Amino acid sequence: MSDREINVVIVGISIAGMTVAKAVAALSKQGYPNLRVTAIDKNEYYYHAIGAPRAVVDKEFSKKLLIPLKTLLRSSELDPEDPKHQFIQASVVSVTKNSVVLSDGQTIAFDYLVLSTGARNKVPAHYQGPTVADAQRHMSLINDNVQRAKDILIVGGGPVGVEIAGEIAFAFKDKNVTLVHSAERLLPLNFKPGLSNGAVDKLERLGVKVVLNERIGIPSDTKFDCSIRPLTLSGSSGAKYSSDLQILTTGITYESDYLRDLETALNVSLRHSNGSIKVKPTLQLDCDSMSNVFVPGDVNSLPAGAKYAVKAKEQAVSVASNLALMIKQGFDIDQKNAPDLSEYTGGEMNMILVPIGKELGVFQALGIAFGKSFVGNFMSSKMKAKDYFVSKFAAEFES
Secondary structure (H helix, E strand, C coil): CCCCCEEEEEECCCHHHHHHHHHHHHHHHCCCCCEEEEEEECCCEEECHHHHHHHCCCHHHHHCCEEECCCCCHHHCCCCCCCCCEEEECCEEEECCCEEEECCCCEEECCEEEECCCEECCCCCCCCCCCHHHHHHHHHHHHHHHHHCCEEEEECCCHHHHHHHHHHHHHCCCCEEEEECCCCCCCCCCCCHHHHHHHHHHHHHCCCEEECCCCECCCCCCCCCCCCCCEEEEECCCCEEEECEEEECCCCEECCHHHHHHHHHHCCCCECCCCCECECCCCEECCHHHCCEECCCCCECCCHHHCCHHHHHHHHHHHHHHHHHHHHHCCCCCCCCCCCCCCCCCCCCCCEEEEECCCEEEEEECCEEECCCHHHHHHHHHHCCCCCCHHHHHHHHHC
């Protein structure tokens, strides 16, 4: 048992941040009564982005995707009458060697820091609003626009684009849905071609027009926010695509600008040009003078195949284990007491479930793709399309 004060700050509370926060806060009941976990997020809720495709067509379902964070660590308190852990709703504007500076003016000191701020997707995979009420209004507006639209263009044929196309076509048989993808086949190219072939087949069964090897020119001066507006875009083939609602599912923006001041102070580059944060194999920040900082989840520099919810959770479990080792070794009071940390060896995603509406879908596991077969439909509908795992993750946040 150690009575020393230990401050662990976790910035960004999605799947990775939540997993680390709960695991480390549990040490309060395991011999570290003065350990304090401070969880920080710009929103008052966790947004279950996995379920975004269904939310586009189902207002009631969309409400289930927003899970309040204020009670996240309550069950980890050693003494509920004298709580140690806290959730702060604020953005981090900068990081120093031993503290984070928040948008509300607070400065929070840390002994250990976890940066799990993730990456921002485009609407409707990402919703705007710091409160549950704000996000619900935004989600409702997009849902209304999808219902009103007649011709819908979806740009990007990764899993999100395929799922959104499938959900819209399944729910609204009268809409003209076109999915345009720049690559020669749908879905990530590390999966089997049969997966893409099955996705094309099943989308077309629902009436979706699928166009491959076509790059849409996206005007930089046009805001794509799922508004209703007539727009004609040009493809690399010269073809024109007219629609009254456009959904972009290409590219992400890493949430890491708060490191700019630290990079200046240390005179090092902590991020790649795309904004992803450089990490060591142990998922520590790639900076020897700040080995008490960890970076799990989408914001780190691991390859695209590691940017899945399952992988974020794996990384968070690895980080939590390494943090516990450092705390037990006393690294926060003497940095010479550095334990041998485990390297994250989870690799890239090799299994995928992609629902295409409520009844169809494709599935790959153990190197076998179930594209056109009924197995893909069965696995997708039973395992993911039912609720996009929202009940599973909600239980983890609320437990």
